[in-house]
Structure formats: C-alpha cells, structure tokens
Amino acid sequence: MGEHQGKRSGAGGPVGHPATQPMGYSEAGRWRPRQALRLALAVFVAKLVRWLTRVLNRGHGGTSLPGRIVLSLAPDAILLWMQQLRRGVVVVTGTNGKTSTANLIRLFLRRQGYRVVANASGANLLGGVATALALATDPWGRLRSADYAVIEADERISERIVAAAGVKARALVVTNILRDQLDRLAEPELVRQAIGRAASRLPATARLLLNADDPGVVQLATSNLADSPVSSDSSDRRAPSSATTVFYGLGEVTTDRPGATAGLPRAEAAMPGGEAASVDTEVRDSETCPACGSQLSFALRFYSHLGFYECPVCGWRRPEPAWTADATLVRCEPGDDPGWAVAVHVPDHTEPVRGVLPGEAAATASASLPDSVRVKLAAAGVHQLYNLLAAVATVAELTGRLPLQAGEIIRPQVFGRMEKVALGAEWGHRELVLALTKNPTGANQNLRTLAGDQRVRSVMFVLNDLAADGRDISWIWDVDWSPVVARTDWTLVATGRRAAEAALCWHYAGVATERIQVQPSLETAMRTAVESIPPGSRCLALATYTGLLQFRHLLATRHWVSWYWEQDDQTDPEQDSGLLSPLTSM
Amino acid sequence: MRSLQVVQLAPERLGLYGDRGNAIALTVRAQRLGILCERHSAEHIDGQMLAQADILLIGGGADEAQRGIAQEFRQYRRELAAAIDDGLVVLAICGGYQLLGLYYRTAGGDELPGAGVLNIWTQAGTPRLVGNIVTYARLEFSNFPAPVVPTETALRGQNRVRLRGLPGEASEQFTGSCSSLGEREVELVGYENHSGRTYLGEGVRPLGRVVWGFGNNGRDRTEGAVWRHVVGTYLHGPVLPKNPVLADQLILWALERRGESFPGLRGDLPAMDWENLAHQDAVQLARREASVLGRIGRRLSWLS
Structure with a gap:
C-alpha cells in the first residue's frame, strides 16, 4: 500500500520531542514497565496485521500500515527502539538515490559483521520506518539484537528521525536535492531547510556526509555560509550542526571509448549511450550562488546541477571532497551491461565515529586504510557512482574499515531501481527493466542509461498521481524525452491513472502517433509492451511509486520476482526467526 | 511571413512546474495550423527581447528566484507596459502571474512590489491551495467592452485604499450556477499549487x-486574470497541452497583432485524441476530488 497517507503521517507523527534531546529509557537506564507493555502490545498488533496482509495478499504487503498502527498505539516507539540499538542510526535522505545508497550501506555493514535493520523497500515515511523496526523486534517489542539501523528517510521526516535517534545518530547522508513531488515538498529551498534542521540536530559524535558536487547540498554545511549575506537574512536560521562534515564527490569520469571526451565537457561524454545532454532541455535547480545570489558557472556537469561549480562573482566554490572516486565506463564481464570501473580514493585522516558505549571506541579505531581501492560496479549511470561512493564513505567513516575488496564486482540490485526481471519462457525470455521514475532528473538518468542499449526495444510508463507519487504530474514535461524520440524502433505504451497525459507528452515531444499506445490495464499494457518486441529483447518499464508497487504485485503473482516485503526481511539469521513468523514467536 | 516567436522567460529560474510544456504546446498547435513557430528562452527581460517576442511565457519559480526576477520586472516596467499596450501576448503562470501584479503582501505584512502591469494584488495565506482545478473560461475577449487601463496613479499605489478589499466587479461577473458551460465558454483544467490569494482590480477580468x-x-x-492580451492563471500542469483551445487563443492574438488572420482558425481546430483524453482524465480527477465521496476517500486512502 505504500505511503498513501504521506502528508499526514509526515506532519503529525509524534516522534521525539522537537526541542529537547530524546532520552527514552537510556538515560534512566532502566525499562519502564508500562511503556514496555504498551510497546509489546503495539508490536504484537503490528505483526498480526503484517501477517494478515500477507495471508490475504492485500495492500501491497503492508510496508507501512503496521508501522502506523504501532505509532498510534505507542507514539514514541521509534525513539525507544533507536535508543536500544547497540551502535546507532544511519539516516539517508535527499531526493534521488536514497534507497540505493541505504541498501549499499546495509550491505556493507553486514559484510563487516554488524546486524542491521533497515527500511529497504523504500517506504520512507514514518509508517514505513516504524514498520521496518517493528518487524525486527523480539516478541517483547525490543530491538536489542541489532547494531545499526539504516533508515532511508523522506526529506520531510529526516528531522524527526534524527531527533528520535538523539545521541544514537551516527551519520546523516544527503544524496542530492532536486525537483521532486512539488505538491508535497513545495520547493527545493524548503527541502533544503528541512534537511538543514535535521543536520542541526545531529550530536557532535555524528558525521554529516554531503555530496560536494551538489551546490544545494553543500549549503547544508553551515560553516561555509557563516559570513554570507544570504544566510544572515534567511528566515530560517538554525544553529550550525555540531557534527563533523565530510564531503564526497566524483573526480575523473570517462567512457572507455578513445576520443569520447574530446571536444565535449567530460560529464556529457560520460553519459552512457552517448546522448549528450542538450543544455537547454535539462532541468536544473540550485544554480545560484548561496553567498551572493549570482549564477554559478560549471566547469563540468555530471548531470542536472551536479558537477564542478564556482561562483564567478564572489568565488564561492565546490569544496574539495574528502572521499572521491574516478570511474571509467566498462563492461564488468564480457557480455555484461555497461558498468563502471571505479577507483575510490580514501582520505588519509579517517577517524571512525567514536562510540557512545564504553569500550566501543577502542575496538574500532585501530584499522588503517589503503590509499585507494579499485572495484567494478555493475550498474550504469553516473548516479550509481554517487550511491556507491556515499555508501563506502559512510561505512568507512562509521567503522574505520573499508567495506570494499580490491577487484570485486558490486552488483546492486535494488527493488525497482533499474532492476532486471527475466520473464519466463511463456513470454519468450524477454526481460523487463523496472525503473522507479518520479522526477525529471531521475527519468533523464534512466533514459540516458538505456538509450544506447540495443536490446531495449520498448518502453512502458506507469504514470499514477496518487499521494505517494505526487499528485502533480507536471514533472513529466520537464523530462528530456529525446532518447525516446530518437529510438524510432521503440514501441511506447502508457498506462496508469494519467496515461493519456504521458501519451500526449510523448506525442508533443515528437514521437509518431503510431508508436504510442494507451492501455488502461497494467497487465494489458505489459503484454502489449513485451509481446510487440522480439524474443530475447528488453522492455524498459518506467513507473511512479504506486505504479511500481502494482507492477511488483503483478510480477510476484507470477513468481518472476520475490514479494518485495522479502526485501525488508533479508536481515541476519539471528533475527529472521523472530521476524518471519510473528505469531508463533509470540 | 515571419515565424511566430515564442519566448520563455528564464526557464531555469521560472520553470518549476513543468511550464516548459506550454512552449512545446504552442509550437505543436501552431504547426498544426500551418504556422511556423520558433521557441526561444530569454534569461533576462530586456527591450530587445520584448520587441521581438510575439508570445511571452512567464512561469513560476522558487521564492528566491522570483525575488530576483521581480527586480528585473520593475526595471523594465515601462518597456513591458508599452509592449503590452501594443498587444504583446503574455501567458503568466502562478508565480509569474503574481509578479505582474501590483504587489505581493507576505504573511509578515511586507509588500514586495511586482511589475505593476496588471491591476491585481496578492496576499499570502494559509493553507496552501493545492489540487486539480476545473474552470469555465470565456475566450475571445475582443468582444468584451474595452478594458480599463490601469492608470499611472493606480500603479504607483496612490489609491491603494480603493484597490484593496474584495473586487466587486470581478466577482459579479461570474456569479450564478457553475453546473453548465455558458455561452462562448470553454472548459479549462489544470493543477493549482499556491499559497498566495490574488484579488483583481478594476479593468482586469477573471x-x-x-x-x-x-x-x-x-x-x-474566480480564476486567473485577463487584461488586453495578458493571461495570468494559477493553472499549471502544464495548462496549454491539456487545453489546446487556450493555446489557439494565444496564437490567434499574436497573429491579430501582426495583422495576419487565418479564417480557418476561428472555426476551432479540433483537439487531438491525446489532448482530449488528457483533458478528460484531469477533469474526472478534479470532479472526483471535489465530490463528498472523494473527500472521504482521500481521508481513508491509507487503508486501501
């Protein structure tokens, strides 16, 4: 069912005290019986609801309903659980790349032997966070077995999550701030202020990981703006964050084709498929200098407004990132889809985040790190590099150990983020590429990544306008559809609540009418998109959030993909017993 | 014949809500009418740009960006007013619509002056007005009595007292039953998302x-404002692709100004299938949202 009730749970959910540090029971040092009983009851109900939604196969697996029930019975549940964690909380926020980054962080922490709970399926409002935590608790509603919670938080609730984590907050990772779901989030500026409030609540022991290539994100490092005219008249003044700020950003990014970079800015040459971004068709936000308000000039753009920038007037510029990576577009193995050969450069002064538990600091502080490590990333698109770099930097800053092994191939496979689904023999062994698409920048990245893929022969677009998708669909008009127009061999199928608008948008962009089909039913649309292409080829399926859930439901009933709640459940063996059969364990 | 010059003002700063689609829609509709059309974007407003433009598109942006643009508008107010007097076609959406007005009064009571070429003013308010919207609009304004030109004194705000308060004339114009489409009315549909409350002064029609x-x-x-060939509206989504009749109206005005006429144009070019479908989808949604069941349904949507 996703996060249909986004606005309300985001605005009214009582998690933590806004003004003071949440203390929960950790300060008192003992378990309060009434609180404990209430929480245990709430968790029991939540697990029961989860079990019911699965048995009845309703509501997309209940990724947020159980959590909302918990929060209505025990409003401070998230706060209590976070205080019970052995090590702490990692919060990932930003517009795009949250889920992928959080999943990599979860994977890396597990590799290092930590037990991790996470809201992995992308339900990132309070209900989703509470669900993920509730289902990982023991029968008494306690979350004592987990070391870390990796929370992917929607921008609007990031402050609540950080406040609830209190001293347990270890890292806040900000991926980027782009234009997204304007009806809920209003403007990028308001999003930045919301994340800024979250950052200001971090304890001094935490790390604030910022994408140095996004000027909007860099503004969150308030120290940079201490003496600037804009910040002084800003209506939303906040105390500067006491956490240590760590920047990450890309370095040299090239394709392997010789001469591909000649005559073009490097970032545009780096786009797989070679479709260089035309300058006046791409949407960009945060283009003005935060210090003096003039237009920033970009020496290099990776995509949208992410790149190497500088203010020509006052000289405000991209900070030198501590964590950086060079990448070359390659095929990881012969026959693979394009991916990246990545060299991650490690800063020489990495100090792990000190624990608040006695003895913890000594245990982790002694590791020494190599200067750089080379790996391969089996995923195309520059945004995937950011996800990897952010995750590596976060985990290394937390634990003092590098989560990568030299030469390994990392294959991120995240629910609906460029996820490849092999259809059965009945469908001629064709393949679906599921891509969550909810804002113009994400759509542009997805299209560019696959425009050069000769196996892709059709595109379908599930365009919904429910609350979780963003009710305003005007963003589709900001997408650069030129890869779709250029590939005249592609069949285009629109479906979902606003299918006609998608078709109109394609038609206006210059796609011939014969190539466009509108199918109200998702299953018919999929059949049309898949059966019109030769066996063995691929269909790119773009979908908004609820569209993706419907899609997943359709595919899972045919056993082509696992039920996506199983993504949340991929925790450690120790926890699985208490998690998969809530009723028997009570 | 010179091709139609469509200029989008500062698309990077004032293009937050897919307003790029309006420029695309004008091009496509013009092409279907057999008229050549060129799309430009202008980073700043200036005399040369105003002299060349046939249709000027002004979108909405973030508050910060709008403040910068407002400065430019005031600087070139004389040129802008002259071009509008001359019949320049302007489509101003949301923030751009507010910017053309006399002022925008913030919640704190500060008045941020706008371009002052449209006799409207805006007051910040809560809650934000968000959702799908359907309006019945009268196009072909040339048949209406000549609009009252906002005088220099009115624009300077010397008779603000008279301008404030609810506009009597504007609301009288459109009272009565909303249920059916009136004579010469067309259905417009879009998505609104604004916290400003705009009121119309003398001479400006909704x-x-x-x-x-x-x-x-x-x-x-009331929704939107029309004065001469300036159309201000809160409808985005974007508005023109789903409402091709409004796009046609803007093109018609631009041609009239140049002394060119196309007899076929008044016969209403039929909308294409996708345009109709997209329009109907949005209308259905707005109707469902507005119904009692729709309101209950939205409250219960998390149960689904």
Missing part, C-alpha cells in the same frame, strides 16, 4: 469561474 478547485483566492470563485 479568466474563468471555478467549477471544482480554489482559483484566485478560494473565495470569489
């Missing part, structure tokens, strides 16, 4: 009357 949704201020059931 673009339409609200059927489902909020409109200018959520009170007098």
Whole structure:
C-alpha cells in the first residue's frame, strides 16, 4: 500500500520531542514497565496485521500500515527502539538515490559483521520506518539484537528521525536535492531547510556526509555560509550542526571509448549511450550562488546541477571532497551491461565515529586504510557512482574499515531501481527493466542509461498521481524525452491513472502517433509492451511509486520476482526467526 | 511571413512546474495550423527581447528566484507596459502571474512590489491551495467592452485604499450556477499549487469561474486574470497541452497583432485524441476530488 497517507503521517507523527534531546529509557537506564507493555502490545498488533496482509495478499504487503498502527498505539516507539540499538542510526535522505545508497550501506555493514535493520523497500515515511523496526523486534517489542539501523528517510521526516535517534545518530547522508513531488515538498529551498534542521540536530559524535558536487547540498554545511549575506537574512536560521562534515564527490569520469571526451565537457561524454545532454532541455535547480545570489558557472556537469561549480562573482566554490572516486565506463564481464570501473580514493585522516558505549571506541579505531581501492560496479549511470561512493564513505567513516575488496564486482540490485526481471519462457525470455521514475532528473538518468542499449526495444510508463507519487504530474514535461524520440524502433505504451497525459507528452515531444499506445490495464499494457518486441529483447518499464508497487504485485503473482516485503526481511539469521513468523514467536 | 516567436522567460529560474510544456504546446498547435513557430528562452527581460517576442511565457519559480526576477520586472516596467499596450501576448503562470501584479503582501505584512502591469494584488495565506482545478473560461475577449487601463496613479499605489478589499466587479461577473458551460465558454483544467490569494482590480477580468478547485483566492470563485492580451492563471500542469483551445487563443492574438488572420482558425481546430483524453482524465480527477465521496476517500486512502 505504500505511503498513501504521506502528508499526514509526515506532519503529525509524534516522534521525539522537537526541542529537547530524546532520552527514552537510556538515560534512566532502566525499562519502564508500562511503556514496555504498551510497546509489546503495539508490536504484537503490528505483526498480526503484517501477517494478515500477507495471508490475504492485500495492500501491497503492508510496508507501512503496521508501522502506523504501532505509532498510534505507542507514539514514541521509534525513539525507544533507536535508543536500544547497540551502535546507532544511519539516516539517508535527499531526493534521488536514497534507497540505493541505504541498501549499499546495509550491505556493507553486514559484510563487516554488524546486524542491521533497515527500511529497504523504500517506504520512507514514518509508517514505513516504524514498520521496518517493528518487524525486527523480539516478541517483547525490543530491538536489542541489532547494531545499526539504516533508515532511508523522506526529506520531510529526516528531522524527526534524527531527533528520535538523539545521541544514537551516527551519520546523516544527503544524496542530492532536486525537483521532486512539488505538491508535497513545495520547493527545493524548503527541502533544503528541512534537511538543514535535521543536520542541526545531529550530536557532535555524528558525521554529516554531503555530496560536494551538489551546490544545494553543500549549503547544508553551515560553516561555509557563516559570513554570507544570504544566510544572515534567511528566515530560517538554525544553529550550525555540531557534527563533523565530510564531503564526497566524483573526480575523473570517462567512457572507455578513445576520443569520447574530446571536444565535449567530460560529464556529457560520460553519459552512457552517448546522448549528450542538450543544455537547454535539462532541468536544473540550485544554480545560484548561496553567498551572493549570482549564477554559478560549471566547469563540468555530471548531470542536472551536479558537477564542478564556482561562483564567478564572489568565488564561492565546490569544496574539495574528502572521499572521491574516478570511474571509467566498462563492461564488468564480457557480455555484461555497461558498468563502471571505479577507483575510490580514501582520505588519509579517517577517524571512525567514536562510540557512545564504553569500550566501543577502542575496538574500532585501530584499522588503517589503503590509499585507494579499485572495484567494478555493475550498474550504469553516473548516479550509481554517487550511491556507491556515499555508501563506502559512510561505512568507512562509521567503522574505520573499508567495506570494499580490491577487484570485486558490486552488483546492486535494488527493488525497482533499474532492476532486471527475466520473464519466463511463456513470454519468450524477454526481460523487463523496472525503473522507479518520479522526477525529471531521475527519468533523464534512466533514459540516458538505456538509450544506447540495443536490446531495449520498448518502453512502458506507469504514470499514477496518487499521494505517494505526487499528485502533480507536471514533472513529466520537464523530462528530456529525446532518447525516446530518437529510438524510432521503440514501441511506447502508457498506462496508469494519467496515461493519456504521458501519451500526449510523448506525442508533443515528437514521437509518431503510431508508436504510442494507451492501455488502461497494467497487465494489458505489459503484454502489449513485451509481446510487440522480439524474443530475447528488453522492455524498459518506467513507473511512479504506486505504479511500481502494482507492477511488483503483478510480477510476484507470477513468481518472476520475490514479494518485495522479502526485501525488508533479508536481515541476519539471528533475527529472521523472530521476524518471519510473528505469531508463533509470540 | 515571419515565424511566430515564442519566448520563455528564464526557464531555469521560472520553470518549476513543468511550464516548459506550454512552449512545446504552442509550437505543436501552431504547426498544426500551418504556422511556423520558433521557441526561444530569454534569461533576462530586456527591450530587445520584448520587441521581438510575439508570445511571452512567464512561469513560476522558487521564492528566491522570483525575488530576483521581480527586480528585473520593475526595471523594465515601462518597456513591458508599452509592449503590452501594443498587444504583446503574455501567458503568466502562478508565480509569474503574481509578479505582474501590483504587489505581493507576505504573511509578515511586507509588500514586495511586482511589475505593476496588471491591476491585481496578492496576499499570502494559509493553507496552501493545492489540487486539480476545473474552470469555465470565456475566450475571445475582443468582444468584451474595452478594458480599463490601469492608470499611472493606480500603479504607483496612490489609491491603494480603493484597490484593496474584495473586487466587486470581478466577482459579479461570474456569479450564478457553475453546473453548465455558458455561452462562448470553454472548459479549462489544470493543477493549482499556491499559497498566495490574488484579488483583481478594476479593468482586469477573471479568466474563468471555478467549477471544482480554489482559483484566485478560494473565495470569489474566480480564476486567473485577463487584461488586453495578458493571461495570468494559477493553472499549471502544464495548462496549454491539456487545453489546446487556450493555446489557439494565444496564437490567434499574436497573429491579430501582426495583422495576419487565418479564417480557418476561428472555426476551432479540433483537439487531438491525446489532448482530449488528457483533458478528460484531469477533469474526472478534479470532479472526483471535489465530490463528498472523494473527500472521504482521500481521508481513508491509507487503508486501501
């Protein structure tokens, strides 16, 4: 069912005290019986609801309903659980790349032997966070077995999550701030202020990981703006964050084709498929200098407004990132889809985040790190590099150990983020590429990544306008559809609540009418998109959030993909017993 | 014949809500009428740009960006007013619409002056007015009595007292039943998302009357403003692709100004299938949202 009730749970959910540090029971040092009983009851109900939604196969697996029930019975549940964690909380926020980054962080922490709970399926409002935590608790509603919670938080609730984590907050990772779901989030500026409030609540022991290539994100490092005219008249003044700020950003990014970079800015040459971004068709936000308000000039753009920038007037510029990576577009193995050969450069002064538990600091502080490590990333698109770099930097800053092994191939496979689904023999062994698409920048990245893929022969677009998708669909008009127009061999199928608008948008962009089909039913649309292409080829399926859930439901009933709640459940063996059969364990 | 020059003002700063689609729609509709059309974007407003443009598109942006643009508008107010007097076609959406007005009064009571070429003013308010909206609009304004030109004194704000308060004339124009489409009225549909409440002064007519949704201020059931060939509206989504008749109207005005006429144009070029479908989908949504069941349904949507 996703996060249909986004606005309300985001605005009214009582998690933590806004003004003071949440203390929960950790300060008192003992378990309060009434609180404990209430929480245990709430968790029991939540697990029961989860079990019911699965048995009845309703509501997309209940990724947020159980959590909302918990929060209505025990409003401070998230706060209590976070205080019970052995090590702490990692919060990932930003517009795009949250889920992928959080999943990599979860994977890396597990590799290092930590037990991790996470809201992995992308339900990132309070209900989703509470669900993920509730289902990982023991029968008494306690979350004592987990070391870390990796929370992917929607921008609007990031402050609540950080406040609830209190001293347990270890890292806040900000991926980027782009234009997204304007009806809920209003403007990028308001999003930045919301994340800024979250950052200001971090304890001094935490790390604030910022994408140095996004000027909007860099503004969150308030120290940079201490003496600037804009910040002084800003209506939303906040105390500067006491956490240590760590920047990450890309370095040299090239394709392997010789001469591909000649005559073009490097970032545009780096786009797989070679479709260089035309300058006046791409949407960009945060283009003005935060210090003096003039237009920033970009020496290099990776995509949208992410790149190497500088203010020509006052000289405000991209900070030198501590964590950086060079990448070359390659095929990881012969026959693979394009991916990246990545060299991650490690800063020489990495100090792990000190624990608040006695003895913890000594245990982790002694590791020494190599200067750089080379790996391969089996995923195309520059945004995937950011996800990897952010995750590596976060985990290394937390634990003092590098989560990568030299030469390994990392294959991120995240629910609906460029996820490849092999259809059965009945469908001629064709393949679906599921891509969550909810804002113009994400759509542009997805299209560019696959425009050069000769196996892709059709595109379908599930365009919904429910609350979780963003009710305003005007963003589709900001997408650069030129890869779709250029590939005249592609069949285009629109479906979902606003299918006609998608078709109109394609038609206006210059796609011939014969190539466009509108199918109200998702299953018919999929059949049309898949059966019109030769066996063995691929269909790119773009979908908004609820569209993706419907899609997943359709595919899972045919056993082509696992039920996506199983993504949340991929925790450690120790926890699985208490998690998969809530009723028997009570 | 010179091709039609469509200029989008500062698309990077004032293009937050897919307003790029309006420029695309004008091009496509013009092409279907057999008229050549060129799309430009202008980073700043200036005399040369105003002299060349046939249709000027002004979108909405973030508050910060709009403040910068407002400065430019004031600087080139004389040129802008002269071009509008001359019949320049302007489509101003949301923030751009507010910017053309006399002032925008913030919640704190500060008045941020606008370009002052449209006799409207905006007051910040809560809650934000968000949702799908359907209005019935009268196009072909040339048949209406000649609009009253806002005088220099009015623009300087010397008779602000008279301008404030609810506009009597504007609301009278569009009272009555909302249920059916009136004579010479067309249905417009879009998505509104604004916290400003806009009120119309003398001489400015509302673009339409609200059927489902909020409109200018959520009170007098008016939506948008028209003065000469300037159309201001809160409808985005974007507005022109789904409402090709409004795009045709803008093109018609631009041609009239140049002394060119196309007899075929007044016969209403039929909308294409996708345009109709997209329009109907959005209208259905607005109607469902506005119905009692729709309101209950939205409250219960998390149960689904």
